[in-house]
Amino acid sequence: MAERSFANEVEDLKLGDGQEFRGEGILAITKALLQSGVGYVAGYQGAPISHLMDVLADGQEILEELGVHFETSASEAAAAATLAASVMYPIRGAATFKSTVGTNVASDALANLASGGVTGGALIIVGEDYGEGSSIMQERSHAFAMKSQIWLLDPKPDLESIVAAVETGFELSEASNTPVMLEVRIRACHVRGSFRAKDNRRPAMSLVEALESPRRDTGRIVLPPASYAHEKEKIEKRWPAAVKFIQERRMNEFVPGDVGEIGIILQGGMYNGVMRALQGLGLADIWGTSRIPLYVLNVTYPLVPDEVVAFCRGKRAVLLVEEGQPDYIEQALNKILRQAAVPTVLAGKDPFPMAGEYTAAVMAEAIGTFARLWIPDVLAPEVRASNAAPALDDRHVKGLAEAVPPRPPGFCTGCPERPIFAAMKLVEREMGPHHIAADIGCHLFSIMPPFNIGSTTMGYGLGPASASAFNVKAGKRAISVMGDGGFWHNGLTSGIGNAVFNKSDGVVLIVDNHYTSATGGQDLLSSRATNRSRSTRHAITTAVKGMGVDWVRHIDRTYDVGRVRDTLKEALTSRDAGPKVIVASSECMLNRQRRERPLFAKAAKAGQRLVRQRFGVDEDVCTGDHACIRLSGCPSLSVRHTADPLKDDPVASIDNSCVGCGNCGEVAEAAVLCPSFYRADIIVNPTGWDRAVERLRTAVIGFLQRRRARRQLRLA
Numbered sequence: 001m002a003e004r005s006f007a008n009e010v011e012d013l014k015l016g017d018g019q020e021f022r023g024e025g026i027l028a029i030t031k032a033l034l035q036s037g038v039g040y041v042a043g044y045q046g047a048p049i050s051h052l053m054d055v056l057a058d059g060q061e062i063l064e065e066l067g068v069h070f071e072t073s074a075s076e077a078a079a080a081a082t083l084a085a086s087v088m089y090p091i092r093g094a095a096t097f098k099s100t101v102g103t104n105v106a107s108d109a110l111a112n113l114a115s116g117g118v119t120g121g122a123l124i125i126v127g128e129d130y131g132e133g134s135s136i137m138q139e140r141s142h143a144f145a146m147k148s149q150i151w152l153l154d155p156k157p158d159l160e161s162i163v164a165a166v167e168t169g170f171e172l173s174e175a176s177n178t179p180v181m182l183e184v185r186i187r188a189c190h191v192r193g194s195f196r197a198k199d200n201r202r203p204a205m206s207l208v209e210a211l212e213s214p215r216r217d218t219g220r221i222v223l224p225p226a227s228y229a230h231e232k233e234k235i236e237k238r239w240p241a242a243v244k245f246i247q248e249r250r251m252n253e254f255v256p257g258d259v260g261e262i263g264i265i266l267q268g269g270m271y272n273g274v275m276r277a278l279q280g281l282g283l284a285d286i287w288g289t290s291r292i293p294l295y296v297l298n299v300t301y302p303l304v305p306d307e308v309v310a311f312c313r314g315k316r317a318v319l320l321v322e323e324g325q326p327d328y329i330e331q332a333l334n335k336i337l338r339q340a341a342v343p344t345v346l347a348g349k350d351p352f353p354m355a356g357e358y359t360a361a362v363m364a365e366a367i368g369t370f371a372r373l374w375i376p377d378v379l380a381p382e383v384r385a386s387n388a389a390p391a392l393d394d395r396h397v398k399g400l401a402e403a404v405p406p407r408p409p410g411f412c413t414g415c416p417e418r419p420i421f422a423a424m425k426l427v428e429r430e431m432g433p434h435h436i437a438a439d440i441g442c443h444l445f446s447i448m449p450p451f452n453i454g455s456t457t458m459g460y461g462l463g464p465a466s467a468s469a470f471n472v473k474a475g476k477r478a479i480s481v482m483g484d485g486g487f488w489h490n491g492l493t494s495g496i497g498n499a500v501f502n503k504s505d506g507v508v509l510i511v512d513n514h515y516t517s518a519t520g521g522q523d524l525l526s527s528r529a530t531n532r533s534r535s536t537r538h539a540i541t542t543a544v545k546g547m548g549v550d551w552v553r554h555i556d557r558t559y560d561v562g563r564v565r566d567t568l569k570e571a572l573t574s575r576d577a578g579p580k581v582i583v584a585s586s587e588c589m590l591n592r593q594r595r596e597r598p599l600f601a602k603a604a605k606a607g608q609r610l611v612r613q614r615f616g617v618d619e620d621v622c623t624g625d626h627a628c629i630r631l632s633g634c635p636s637l638s639v640r641h642t643a644d645p646l647k648d649d650p651v652a653s654i655d656n657s658c659v660g661c662g663n664c665g666e667v668a669e670a671a672v673l674c675p676s677f678y679r680a681d682i683i684v685n686p687t688g689w690d691r692a693v694e695r696l697r698t699a700v701i702g703f704l705q706r707r708r709a710r711r712q713l714r715l716a
Contacts (some may be wrong), residue, residue: 009058013031019197022323023061026156028162029052036201048185055173072522092203098127102127119177131357152180153183155188166182176245253296274294277367316374317346411633414636425451437457438456450630465498485517500547504578550576551580553583560666613680621675
């Protein structure tokens with residue numbers, strides 16, 4: 001089950017010509033695909049593009065009515081390879097995934113696709129996950145586009161521009177026989193707005209028609225001697241065709257301004273931030289009218305030399321807003337201007353930082369610096385003096401740090417992966433530290449406190465492969481971790497198959513939480529739920545044994561910390577040859593709560609008797625050593641001061657966010673910490689019997705408390 005449902009929103013995908021479409025950028029992209037006559041869509045979820053996959057899944061009935069095939073691919077490589085349908089046939093297709101990690105995974109398919117070229121329009125929609133909120137290495141899609149000669153669109157973050165980019169992207173692909181990449185940042189994915197819809201279109205050629213009338217053109221197959229001619233075709237035919245199309249269709253935008261002695265060239269995705277910065281400097285109004293001429297690159301590759309020269313000619317200086325590094329566009333613009341003998345000064349990474357996200361504050365400072373240098377007389381006196389944001393006083397910074405202690409990112413409340421790493425810490429306490437290779441997914445939070453587990457992370461499903469070099473005879477074994485999503489994405493072959501083939505002696509721990517939880521809770525092959533359009537319930541243990549692993553253990557309740565600990569110790573000490581694989585399974589708590597809470601609320605409203613569990617800490621028993629917190633890290637587990645005058649340290653406490661997973665109590669028992677944890681059963685809609693039992697318990701406890709009070713020693 002996905003993180004959220006778009007069942008209501010997808011009804012807007014049926015809107016026809018002239019009707020107003022309102023919603024998020026993700027929905028606008030989906031509508032634009034249908035308006036463009038797309039024949040098939042494939043993809044792999046990943047921020048910030050996961051919701052696009054969720055929208056397509058929820059809108060599958062609409063897609064089927066139009067004859068559009070949608071597929072959730074096993075990986076980004078599988079999604080990109082699907083675009084092969086557009087090589088021989090005039091069918092428009094789209095693939096979508098997270099960039100840059102997804103683009104790296106799909107690189108083989110994309111490079112071959114770009115080499116042979118396409119007949120139908122091929123659009124690659126990538127979620128550009130760059131900046132401070134990113135969870136991946138900081139790279140740009142621009143380099144890949146340049147390397148493989150794939151045209152790169154970077155539209156302004158408003159719905160009209162995004163929709164236009166999808167529609168013209170297909171046309172550009174067909175006009176130049178080249179796949180087109182559309183990058184959308186997180187702000188573009190979730191920006192809200194409106195546009196005038198068009199009627200949805202059925203594909204010009206259906207996939208059924210293509211199958212019934214197969215075509216073959218050896219000139220588009222990436223095989224010598226045709227592959228040698230592809231490079232020349234890119235430069236001599238496809239590139240000029242693309243530049244001509246971009247120029248004739250005015251895909252890039254020129255915004256006039258009355259201060260014509262300077263100008264700003266910017267990536268389309270930076271438009272909103274640039275306009276905000278100009279407003280702060282008094283160089284634009286709230287309606288988006290800029291006093292500085294702008295050249296908006298909705299297509300960042302290839303550039304159009306004639307447009308660049310025309311914009312820069314006659315200007316004293318031009319500022320380029322290019323987020324990230326290296327400065328690909330700046331280098332290209334310098335070449336274009338020098339070859340055209342245009343003396344305009346080009347500023348880019350001098351006022352702007354070389355790397356890092358261009359936030360509103362960064363843009364305001366850089367554009368302000370550029371404006372004060374070249375047009376000081378145009379700026380208001382107060383802006384002319386300084387545009388930097390006031391710095392916080394050191395005392396304020398220190399005071400904030402004392403009041404709000406730093407809190408590292410970690411597992412959700414009740415996460416079934418937390419007890420796995422608690423068990424690892426218990427094994428470490430007994431057997432010493434081991435080399436642990438981490439992997440992409442929720443389990444990567446184990447590298448943070450309180451667990452501090454994991455040395456490397458090399459890619460999705462590559463945890464076991466990244467420990468391969470340690471397959472040597474030693475007193476200890478390497479441990480590698482990967483999730484169920486990584487296992488089905490890449491880990492089955494690159495991890496398990498590789499370990500079997502090379503007779504690895506290491507330990508592989510596969511965390512099975514029933515979903516691709518880190519990307520939003522989508523189903524996968526081993527999900528326990530029934531999916532109407534996908535095949536699920538394929539056990540990971542069966543696949544592992546099928547690859548040739550003999551030593552396999554399955555733990556179907558990860559909250560049993562003692563069992564996880566003992567199984568890990570068994571794997572680390574076993575004399576059996578070959579890889580040792582442990583599959584630790586429990587449902588993702590977030591998805592479980594999304595599934596169970598509505599049912600619980602409905603049943604409670606109907607008057608049914610229900611029982612839910614909560615855990616607590618007896619502060620009279622708690623010693624305040626907080627070992628439980630160090631072995632759990634659950635957000636619901638905190639501390640509070642006690643009224644006991646004999647206790648100096650605060651005691652452990654469990655707040656109302658507790659979901660009753662029982663991990664804290666299990667850890668306390670497995671680690672032999674203390675008996676202070678207790679479980680309480682909260683009864684909703686109690687019966688008469690429940691109330692009678694409660695009265696009896698209260699009476700007995702009250703009697704014992706009064707008797708104990710009478711026997712206490714009293715001092716005169």
